[in-house]
Amino acid sequence: MPNAAAARRLPEKPIDPLALVQSRADALYRAAIECCRQHDRSARLSSATGEPELEHKHIDALCRMCDASLAEISEAYTLAAADVHPRREEAWWHKANSLWHASREFGRRHAGCDDISRRVSGKHSASMMGNLQMEYELEASALLALRHAADAYRKTRPELG
Numbered sequence: 632m633p634n635a636a637a638a639r640r641l642p643e644k645p646i647d648p649l650a651l652v653q654s655r656a657d658a659l660y661r662a663a664i665e666c667c668r669q670h671d672r673s674a675r676l677s678s679a680t681g682e683p684e685l686e687h688k689h690i691d692a693l694c695r696m697c698d699a700s701l702a703e704i705s706e707a708y709t710l711a712a713a714d715v716h717p718r719r720e721e722a723w724w725h726k727a728n729s730l731w732h733a734s735r736e737f738g739r740r741h742a743g744c745d746d747i748s749r750r751v752s753g754k755h756s757a758s759m760m761g762n763l764q765m766e767y768e769l770e771a772s773a774l775l776a777l778r779h780a781a782d783a784y785r786k787t788r789p790e791l792g
Contacts, residue, residue, distance in 0.1 A: 648715045655708040656727035662704045663781040666697040670774055705734045723787040733780035740773040
């Protein structure tokens, strides 16, 4: 016999696949904006004078959390959008796909920076430092592209604020 709570639940309505994709795209937008915001905050702190080690520790943790959130929501968008094709031209659809590409590229560049940073320890050559600088610049460029893609998506969804 089903319990009373299960009996009171409303039957689930089938979710429109396009509405689910749009919902995931909105979540991807919010994750991208927060990721950019925390990375900007980290950059401002890095250029500040003094040694606010405790604050660095927490901002680094927030950045890692935002990066992981962006990656997870990007994967959720991937799964939702895999077999969905709008019947009519949807401006948000194209901008959402651009945002998805930008989020994946940012994740890839960020992982590349982490990988090369781990390999640079102790003695390092000038070429290794040059590679590290190039990776950081590519990551910064990917973060800027993510911000632009998020802004473009927001223009198609003004209700997001």
